[in-house]
Amino acid sequence: MLWRILEILRPYRRTYFQGIALLVAVDLLQLVTPRLLGRIADELQKQHLTRENLLYYALLILGLALTIAAGRYLWRMRLLGVSRRLEYDMRQGLYSHLQKLEPAFYDRHRTGDLMARATNDLDAVRMSTGMGAVMLTDSLVLTASTLALMFVTIDARLTGLALLPFPFMALAALVLGRVIHRRFTLVQEHFGHLTEFAQENLSQIRIVKAFAREEAQIEAFTRVNQDNVQANVSLARVSAVLFPLIQFFAGLSQVITLFYGGNRVVAGTLSLGDFVTFNGFLGLLSWPVMAIGWVINVIQRGTASLERIQAVLTTPPAIMDAPGALHLERLSGEVAFNHVTFSYAPDRRPALEEVSFSLRPGQLVGVVGRTGSGKSTLAALILRLYDPAPGQVFLDGQDVRDLALASIRENVAWVPQEGFLFSTPIRENIAFAGDFGPEDIAAAVRAACLEEDLAGFPDGLDTLVGERGLTLSGGQRQRVTLARALVRNAPLLLLDDCLSAVDTSTEARILANIKTLRSGRTTIFITHRVAAVEDADYVLVLEGGRLLEAGTPAELDRRRGLYYHLRQQQLLEEEKLALGGLKAGPRPARTRPVEE
Amino acid sequence: MAPHQRGLGLAGLAEEEKRGFDLWLLWRLLSYARADWHLFALAGVLILASTGLELAPPYILKIAIDNYLLRPPVAAQAGLVRLAGIYLGITAGVFLTNYWQAYLLQLAGQRVIYRLRQAVFSHLQRLSLSFFDTRPVGQLVTRVANDTQALNQLYTEVLVTLFKDIFLLVGITIAMLSLAPRLALLALVGVPLITLSTALYRHLARKAYRQVRLHLAGVNSFLQEHLSAMRLIQAFGRERANFEQFTRVNQDYYQATMQELTVSAVFRPTMDLINSLVIALLVWYGGGQVIQNLVTFGVLYAMINYTQQFFRPINDMAEKYTIMQAAMAAAEKVLGLLQEKPAVVDAPEVIVRPRWRGEIEFDHVWFAYQPPHWVLRDITFAVRPGETLALVGPTGAGKTSMASLITRFYDVQQGEIRLDGVDIRQMPQGLLRRQIGLVLQDVSLFSGTIAENLILGNPDTSRDRIIRAIEAAQADFVWDLPGGLEARVGERGVNLSLGQRQLLALARALAVDPPVLILDEATASVDSQTEQLIQQALARATAGRTTIVIAHRLSTIQNASRIVVVNHGEIVEQGTHGQLLAVRGLYWRLWQLADQEEKILQSAGKGFGP
The missing domain is CATH 3.40.50.300 (P-loop containing nucleotide triphosphate hydrolases)
Structure with missing residues (x-):
């Protein structure tokens, strides 16, 4: 499923790779500060710490921070910018294709559904290519590099012991994630019932009132409403566990580090600096674990949405020019x-x-x-x-x-x-078919008997119609549409x-x-x-x-x-x-x- | 994007802009939370506890470093065991308090939306028909379902995080100040920087976000309009020109989102930069203090940890701002709906009788949906108990409005309508409507079983009565359905023909056994056999009841006790079929027209085919 997403990213690969490279670089630079704090602790313990060193470290931290900030700005603009560009391009492609599809297609699809594809679904695709990809890379790179540093540069046994709770953390995320997903589906189902009930009741309110059944309907709604609350509460019972539980396992790691690592420091087999560094690394590790669940969710939604968009894009237009279609400048009207x-x-x-x-x-x-x-x-x-x-x-x-x-x-x-x-000025509506001079438009207006009406409008031909403009009567609308056709001759x-x-x-x-x-x-x-x-x-x-x-x-x-x-x-x-x-x-x- | 945001028009957007953090709105909202104050209070206590506990770990590490690790004493191991034990206890405590806090909040939040939904739905049931005439159903459904949902976020996410974050910030500041006042003051150098950049961000982000919303609304309305007019665009060959227009709209939106992206791409790294700046200051100045033995290394380390903790809630609060704006908009809509007053209300003192005979009088009734556009003018007539009255006239003459007035869906502007001599405004609406069985033209059934549809949720209806109603309406086909009375109808149920639906609608009205029956006669084409069945059923059903028939086919009302002919909201003739034909007025002409129509249909049916 990831493939489809990668496929649509192909045209943007240059910028995309630049962004990923910057992101990885920032991730690696982030590992330096915990290391520096460890170094300070070591030098302090060995009484080597001088004011010059401190200034040097402080400047180093600041320099790093500046570099990281610049890197972060750049990858955000690259990666998230590309996803915005992708959204724009796909929307262009989608609309352009929609224009080629014949009226029969529009008879089969509701406007709202097509709009949802051009907006909500595209949003989901953008999220998965933007923030989704960022979090994925981020958590993978950060986890791998932190783990490597902990194992190689600090202490393999300490790392092994301290990471003991992590598999449980992953397991909890997985198992709970599944339960949450199930209960969430149930919640959506109940929400659907609620919406349906309201929809049915409100569209038949005349019958409800005629039979004086308001109280009975409220009672029936109460049941639907209660079921919905029940489903939500049962979801909350599980979803409320997830985050504290992960936090708990991360805490366990800290406890192990404090106990075992501390003892090693006391025994002199681990430097205080390494202990401090290790603590810093642990802090970096817990969020990628949490992010992974979110990433999976976003990418799943993105691929599902991409499918819905591609279903439209792959619908061939049924009515189009045949190969070698005849171009006739002017027909006779036969x-x-x-x-x-x-x-x-x-x-x-x-x-x-x-x-x-x-x-x-x-x-x-x-x-x-x-x-x-x-x-x-x-x-x-x-x-x-x-x-x-x-x-x-x-x-x-x-x-x-x-x-x-x-x-x-x-x-x-x-x-x-x-x-x-269209909700544009009347003039634009009449000149819908192309560029027409004021005389042409005036002639069409005359022929459609619109002159008197226009004189009564606040801005004449420039009066805006539609939702935000003037509401025309049925007869006026019909005569404007008539003028729109007459002007073409x-x-x-x-x-x-x-x-x-x-x-x-x-x-x-x-x-x-x-x-x-x-x-x-x-x-x-x-x-x-x-x-x-x-x-x-x-x-x-x-x-x-x-x-x-x-x-x-x-x-x-x-x-x-x-x-x-x-x-x-x-x-x-x-x-x-x-x-x-x-x-x-x-x-x-x-x-x-x-x-x- | 939340569902309720999608349909937001440009006008709605402008409205939303004016709204910030509205205290009055918040107060009104809190009234729905009051009943659960103990849940919220308990969650609040737990939040305080968990925040307090979360402040402990950096301090524990400080003790470990200062007391046992930097210069290990003899009893270091025992001390470490004790600290690890405390740390474990705190971790468990944080887990428990956080879980219960989150669960209780969700529970309380759900109970609040439950109550709010109940209030919105019940209120809608009480509003009069005139309210529903001008509002799209979809919009009202959104109020009941989605807008209340958005409010839940306000309770469970925004307000709570705000509470927790503020508490955390205060807690951290106190902890830092008590650990090392000078270092804390140094760390607080970051605060004005944060405040300044957050304020700047808020300002820019708000502007950028507004642009994004505005142009998104532009994309939406363009799509809405042009997708539904696609055949027109194609017929006029305007695809290219329209694509250019769309490109502009899409580009505007793209640029707005890039603007927003730039703002956030600068802000987030800037916050991290300020964070690192404070840490660098702490390392440089605090490190010096450590060398001079003015503070311990453990204290410095704890200060650095606290500084990092300090930045999380600040980022959080900036994020919740947009949720809050949307929730406030939803709140306003929901509360606005709750303030709508029903147009038709029960009189303070009502007349209640156990039995009604069903005598109906219109006494100089004038009515308009929108005064002064009169739909009915000076209508006067009376129907005696058990009589059948037919209302006849061209479309738009006011027949259906008359039926709506008898059920008091609307109130008359002048004159009086009486049931058994009592002004219907003196009766409780429910009582009035229970005396009237209404059979409408477009028969819509609720999804549910046949039985549920027949009793419309009235549990007092006996099974015996249902069976009698089915019999009276000649809806015997029910027994042939799979499941009989328990057969499901509606979207996922059995398919009923139009004729069957009409029979069910009749049975539904008869199940109440009302003294008055109003039939908006169906014109829809049912086959002649079904039509006969319906006519027979009607003949039986109307016996012994006052019946008002809105007639579309004249052939069906010849036997009415009286016929009232209306045109343009006025009674032009009344009398029996024979009397009216004799006067050769409008009824006579209509009768001729119907006759002609019959002939044309017949001859067309035979076909003039080429």
């Missing part, structure tokens, strides 16, 4: 479907089934049908956001799969149903039921604008309102994913089929709304905002 069938998931019923039609350039085409009839899917396929299976979609007689994605998307302007805007315009929140008279004005503005270019107008397509050159009627009828509005009217019936129904509906007289005020926003 669209054809040939026996197109498409479903969003293999186990779902097709959203489109056996749809064939062809549209001449320059037409204003209406697409009508009820909710779920496949209208939006039709637009998504023209844009090649999804690939049909089986069947073909043609633009200018070319299968869209043979065209470069850029050629399609530069020539098709799309107004999606959702009215999504593309040969093909796709309007996907994008005027549903706009009142009928404004809708009529907008449609008239579009008709004059886009004469000679293809416009596909998807709507559930049949009346809105009365002026179209050609109308497609969809029902349940199938193309039921196609023709001019007059032809369709005469057929007395679904088109005719939908129209009759909607006329009644509008009449019904008109009956009301007084208009009710808006209800407060009861939509659930994006979850925190």
Whole structure:
């Protein structure tokens, strides 16, 4: 598992090795000060200690400290800096790959989950390559070199005896570590129950209240809450032992040193200086032992996170340019479907089934049908956001799969149903597709009937929208998204039921604008309102994913089929709304905002 | 990163900046700890004991060196044995006090969050629906689960370490001063240096950390927005331009983290440097004193050890600072929630009766979720006990709001709603709602067994009653499920069809045997067989109860005793089916529309296929 981490570090190996070398050097220099204190003790005992020597030692300690400080600063900047750089580079790579993945990928993955990979998981990887690697090297080097010095330069028997508690220390860390891990998993499980319980209760609070079950729910929550506390306390019972126990074993080593080492000093077989030095070394040893558990944890988490990130990175984009894809500068706006069938998931019923039609350039085409009839899917396929299976979609007689994605998307302007805007100024939202001059933007604003609204905004076109800016009404949002598409003057315009929140008279004005503005270019107008397509050159009627009828509005009217019936129904509906007289005020926003 | 930090928006961040160490907040928090004061007190005593014991080892080494090792006397061995024994005892003592201290603190901390969670959850149960209308569920779950967790850290880590560290610092200073006042004063030269560099670090680190948080929030909101709009970006071919934007955001974050790294990379080694400086001073000046026999070597050695001990708590405290900031932010959110007042409250004096007949009156009721945007205007009607009343009207006419008012989810602004002649505001909410069985459109069941769902946690419901409710709701399919009443539903349980869920929801309402039944009739497409089953069940269930049906399909309400037609929050017509058809008003038109719709659906079903 360490391999994967080393693999991603390869590009940074130079800096990384420099950092490791500095770290090792600092570790070794740290061993000098205990040695010096021992030397002082020896000279004192032998009455050699002079003021000159003392000054020399003091300066040496200071000099060493300066070197160590410089070394520490440098390795921190190198090693931890590299891990930051790595995090940055990986995030760039991840985002760049995410941009290549097709909408179907986003249908399968929740945004929150993808965000977690680009933030929390990357954090974990950074930790394992940064602090994790530092602690690993540090504890290995420090342990090995200290042990070697103790054995070789001081006394092998004393070292052996004093280190007797260390295996127990390691054992305790291992055994307790396992128990702690088990109980920790349990704690997380119980925490999950608690979260789930709260989630369920709060999302069904209406039922809870309607049945006056508040007290019963509190009681049930009490049980979940108690279980959670129990799990935590049982974890604490073990985890509270670990650190004091390790401290205890380290203390035992000191006791042995004091007793056995002290006796050796008294017997004259060990110098006082060596005794003092030995004590200093023991102090250096206990923390690497403690750190090792932490290191293992960090590296485990890092590799698990790396796997989750690489799962995204290794997902091949399903929709991309074919080799030798055709680049067409300007399309004419001719669209054809040939026996197109498409479903969003293999186990779902097709959203489109056996749809064939062809549209001449320059037409204003209406697409009508009820909710779920496949209208939006039709637009998504023209844009090649999804690939049909089986069947073909043609633009200018070319299968869209043979065209470069850029050629399609530069020539098709799309107004999606959702009215999504970025939290940037309105001007930037309208000019989303590229650089547009003020005249272009002004023309688009006029065509989308936005002028009056803009005049009422605090900063006109520069008004910020979204969370930190102005909240636009549904109709305003839709008209901004419309302007965003109109400004492009593309040969093909796709309007996907994008005027549903706009009142009928404004809708009529907008449609008239579009008709004059886009004469000679293809416009596909998807709507559930049949009346809105009365002026179209050609109308497609969809029902349940199938193309039921196609023709001019007059032809369709005469057929007395679904088109005719939908129209009759909607006329009644509008009449019904008109009956009301007084208009009710808006209800407060009861939509659930994006979850925190 | 703690989970609650991830969603922190820019606005939240700015808010958090203003907050430092808020004493008032801390005081409010301590109130949840008061019940466990004896645990905290005991842990405090143990902390004092363990700290005292931890101060002993350098002193023991000093005695060993001075009394036995430097110039070994005759009885050196016996003395060493005694010292080693004492050392062993202290080591064991440190172990025990540290263990119990850590365990007790965890225990007390857990009990505090238990209590706090209990308080938050119970409080949420008591808040009115209007509170939930405008808040995302996820945010409230975070309050219950995560924010309380963050507070636990405040108790068990921050406050305790602070306490212990301060005590340790004082202890070390006293020990040093009493051992060798002149050397101690020399060692204390380090203190102003430490104070100065820590203050400088705190200032710089805070600034750097703020930048990091700010730019991290930037990365998060960029990802949130652009990942959810990826199809738009692709459809507009804006991948390159967006990648450039992302690069800027990512770079800003990278630079901020490097800034933070630089600050800490300078600070940590600087502290070690100051530590070494003090040791060098001690070696030089203290060594001179040793040569002159003014102090013993053992004392010098102990002073050096104490100096090294001195620096640990200082590094510690700097580290805990960030945890504390996050915990304070969580505390504020939790306490803010606890201060929300329920909009609908019981009257000080309530009317309680054992039996209610189920007569409902609306008396000139005006209602708005947000005045003055009236949703209901001057609504007046009455339903006699046992009658079935149908509410009819287009979407958004106010039908569901009327149902919500009868259960007193919201209070009316003007007028009065009465049950058996009593203003429902004079009744305890629980009592009122127990008289009303509510069957909602979207049937959501709780995860648990069928039986648990039917009694909704009311242990007083007899098994007999459950069985009768199932029978009345014609939910006999229950007996075919694996486990019958004990079959689990929900995420990890059996899959129920929409029709089955609706029958269960009906049974759930009937299990209470309420005098009033409110049905928000389901429009969702269930197959015709199930629909028939539901209709039959409804016909049986409504017999002998006051029933209010919110009708979406007119075909199902022809037999209602009375039909009230609402439009735009006002009653436009009322009467029986026959009467309303005769007046040729809105009801008549709606009826025609439904008829048309039926025809279109039928003809479309036959298919015009090409």
